[in-house]
Amino acid sequence: xxxxxxxxxxxxxxxxxxxxxxxxxxxxxxxxxxxxxxxxxxxxxxxxxxxxxxxxxxxxxxxxxxxxxxxxxxxxxxxxxxxxxxxxxxxxxxxxxxxxxxxxxxxxxxxxxxxxxxxxxxxxxxxxxxxxxxxxxxxxxxxxxxxxxxxxxxxxxxxxxxxxxxxxxxxxxxxxxxxxxxxxxxxxxxxxxxxxxxxxxxxxxxxxxxxxxxxxxxxxxxxxxxxxxxxxxxxxxxxxxxxxxxxxxx
Ligand SMILES: Nc1nc2c(ncn2[C@@H]2O[C@H](COP(=O)(O)OP(=O)(O)OP(=O)(O)O)[C@@H](O)[C@H]2O)c(=O)[nH]1
Ligand SMILES: [Mg+2]
Numbered sequence: 001x002x003x004x005x006x007x008x009x010x011x012x013x014x015x016x017x018x019x020x021x022x023x024x025x026x027x028x029x030x031x032x033x034x035x036x037x038x039x040x041x042x043x044x045x046x047x048x049x050x051x052x053x054x055x056x057x058x059x060x061x062x063x064x065x066x067x068x069x070x071x072x073x074x075x076x077x078x079x080x081x082x083x084x085x086x087x088x089x090x091x092x093x094x095x096x097x098x099x100x101x102x103x104x105x106x107x108x109x110x111x112x113x114x115x116x117x118x119x120x121x122x123x124x125x126x127x128x129x130x131x132x133x134x135x136x137x138x139x140x141x142x143x144x145x146x147x148x149x150x151x152x153x154x155x156x157x158x159x160x161x162x163x164x165x166x167x168x169x170x171x172x173x174x175x176x177x178x179x180x181x182x183x184x185x186x187x188x189x190x191x192x193x194x195x196x197x198x199x200x201x202x203x204x205x206x207x208x209x210x211x212x213x214x215x216x217x218x219x220x221x222x223x224x225x226x227x228x229x230x231x232x233x234x235x236x237x238x239x240x241x242x243x244x245x246x247x248x249x250x
Contacts, residue, residue: 001033004154010103011037013149016044016091020106020115022168023049023075024250026063029107029168031155044094046072048087048104050111053077054249056194078114079246087119091146102142103149107157109169116140116148166240173240183236184210186243193250201248214239 003011011017017038021029026049038045047067052060052075060075067073074090076083091102104112120140140148157165165171166182176182187210190198195206204216218235225231242248 001037003034003037004156007034007105007155010105010149011041011043013101014043014103015100016046016094016102018046018048018087018102018104018115020048020050020104020110020112022107022110023052023055023060023063025164025168026067028159028164029110031105031107034105034155044072046074046087046090046094048083048115049073049075050078050115051246052082053080054246056249059193059250076115076118078111078118081118084118084121088142095146097145099145101147101149105155107155107168119148167243169244173237173244176237176240179233179236179240180214183214183239186239186248187213189250190248197249 011034019030019035030047035045049063049067055063064073064075072090072094074083074087076087091100104115106112119142142148157168157170159165162171162177163182163185166173166176166179167185173179187198191206191210191213198204198206198213202213202217203220204213206213208216214232214235215230217239218230218232221235221238223231223235223238239248
């Protein structure tokens with residue numbers, strides 16, 4: 001298992017590693033390879049499932065059951081400023097009153113910088129919706145005994161799957177080559193997991209195919225090309241923007 005040098009540096013110094021994952025993509029945003037290495041090095045791991053404001057209670061409960069079987073897990077939403085105390089408590093539970101170094105790792109855009117900001121209680125690390133934003137390494141004192149390292153979000157994704165990369169926010173809506181495919185994926189998820197949201201937000205019936213739903217939304221929002229044809233592509237980018245902006249809950 002080849003680990004990014006900066007990630008490895010952070011891991012090497014840490015007693016406890018916080019692996020930030022996106023609660024909407026718990027499997028895809030975990031690095032089991034790195035988790036195994038942590039185990040071998042005797043480091044403690046806490047999986048920090050972030051962005052729980054973007055999933056339903058039901059999904060969260062299920063995820064909680066699945067993850068808690070084998071791992072230390074804390075559910076947070078840096079956006080709602082939820083989970084800070086729980087996380088500190090979990091770190092304390094693992095290290096007691098000893099001096100400890102904590103580091104944060106994770107795939108791009110999972111919310112590593114946002115988490116550090118939340119723990120510190122004020123904005124100390126910059127956040128950005130653009131993947132790979134954090135460059136320098138920072139040390140932050142969490143309390144008397146615990147210090148925290150901010151590592152850049154570079155557990156690099158291995159996948160080239162642009163639909164997934166767009167959903168995770170690693171590609172900007174303007175740069176997605178086939179926005180329609182991504183929008184259809186979002187509609188598909190909503191249809192399966194939160195049809196009520198789809199109906200309410202976009203005022204469409206969920207009985208149709210994903211493509212028909214997308215056409216209907218485009219019509220309802222009046223996104224037309226010059227000749228009067230539906231501008232499905234523009235509507236798709238709007239939907240992707242909403243998804244990445246955290247306005248869509250599944
Ligand atoms: N809805 C929601 N959005 C969040 C949450 N936490 C972070 N975000 C958003 O996710 C995006 C990425 O957050 P960052 O904190 O910059 O993520 P990062 O892991 O440091 O990203 P890189 O440094 O680019 O790898 C930003 O647009 C945040 O506003 C959350 O709990 N809920
Ligand atoms: Mg960052």
